[in-house]
Amino acid sequence: DSRYVKTFRDPRYSTLENEDLVEFKKIVGDTGVLTEAFELEAANTDWLKKYFGSSKVLLRPTSTQQVSEILKYCNARKLAVVPQGGNTGLVGGSVPVFDEVVLSLGAMNKIVLFDELNGILVCEAGCILENLDNYLLEKGYMMPLDFGAKGSCQIGGNISTNAGGVHLLRYGSLRANVLGLEIVLANGEVIDSLRTLRKDNTGYDLKQLFIGAEGTLGVVTKVSILTPPRLSSKNVAFLSCGSFVDCQKILKEAKSRLGEILSAFEFMDRHALDMVLKHSGKSRDPLPASKHTFYLLVETTGSFQNHDREKLDKFLEACMENGLVADGVVAQDNQQFTSFWHLREGVTEALSKEGAVYKYDLSIPVPHLYSVVEDLQKRLGDLAIVMGYGHLGDGNLHLNISTPQYDEKILALIEPFVYEWTASHEGSVSAEHGLGFMKADAIYYSKSPELVQWMAKFKQIFDSNGILNPYKVLPPSALKETSP
Ligand code: FAD
Ligand code: 2HG
Ligand code: ZN
Known part of the structure; x- marks a missing residue:
């Protein structure tokens, strides 16, 4: 396949042998070692069905101790490893490039504790984002991030990609909300920074290095995360407008008029909307009278519906008066709220069907x-x-x-x-x-050669044999320069 021509299997890595399987079974038991072709097919294929690995084994540890023993063994044997969460990543990071061992976190899905006063959740990395959000619903809280893949992606994968999503605008990035992590390094060492404090300025914040590291520096096994209260008043407006300049003016109005209740500001062009309408049977155009070039989804979240609605109405009036919005509708009930959001969140899936x-x-x-x-x-x-x-x-x-x-x-x-x-x-x-x-x-289009070299030095420190997620994030040429 021409996509792989540019990369060659690094001969430093060993090839899996039967003895390795025997050792893996000693660590995770027979049921934690999957080797049948049908069991490996999904793990070897990415969500977009663009990248196909040829791993011969998938491991399903159930504890940090097991992850540690697996990595210690793989490091000594120089077996390359791909950490895998929900496998919803869109850049071919979660599947093997060649025959790397797949380390799936899916069986590590327990909630460790929830502090109801401060909204701090501690859980294992394999918890599915939507399950965490449903757990928090009962406690009056919500996850600070949300996006279309929530039903399959895992919090460990979210942290490893520093996932953004539709609520980053309101709640900030994972870099701000993650309070602590438990990480297993390539040599099996466990780094415990699983703190539950909002403020902690005692030296370097090492956990930040693992947020967004895409499994190249260590395996995230536990997470401590700040969750916002789930507020009762939610509104979403679906607006159309004729030019991108107007979209920007509406954004400015939204920020200044909606202020603290603005919780999402998303856009899509007509082509994107058409894709969802074509491929998602249930979806209807909320503004069918005429076609427009751009569509916006403006969401508010607050604690008092009358107050929020008044602000939203004032914002919409101003946009209409200034001729910024061509047409618009506010969701009248929960079902409409969900269907408007589906128009935006359904684009990725619709495109994959096209x-x-x-x-x-x-x-x-x-x-x-x-x-x-x-x-x-x-x-x-x-x-x-x-x-x-x-x-x-x-x-x-x-x-x-x-x-x-x-x-x-x-x-x-x-x-x-x-x-x-x-x-x-x-x-x-x-x-x-x-x-x-x-x-x-x-x-190199976004980072200078000097910065890439600093990243390669960190990679060298945390994973000196380079067994964790090879061929990803840093180009192999960048790593060669730091090899001893
Ligand atoms: P995976 O895909 O399994 O892995 C992603 C990367 O993290 C890989 O490099 C993997 O090796 C590594 N990894 C996974 N788990 C661990 C772990 N425990 N320790 C160390 N490394 C690990 N992304 C956004 O940012 N915003 C969006 O709005 C968004 N919307 C999406 C919508 C759809 C429909 C889809 C299919 C994807 C979307 N994504 C979005 C991309 C993707 O869902 C996110 O990147 C998500 O965070 C990946 O989580 P995952 O558990 O599926 O990780
Ligand atoms: C989204 O915001 C996701 O919908 C996916 O990040 C984007 O599929 C895409 O390009
Ligand atoms: Zn996105």
């Missing part, structure tokens, strides 16, 4: 954010449908290019064009999905 999709997850200063969609559409003409959607309130564009099938010629028109465009507009080539395998080589 055919091949090339995905770019870019941070771009908001005034230029949509220009890359227009420039790329001009470049590709009728070879592809280019669309933009995403977390406008955070300056995060999801640029997606839909074609009937993957085609190297189309890819050559997209890359490096998109990366060069982003770098020349002071953007980042990965806002929230990470680099994984797909974008490891693209790191």
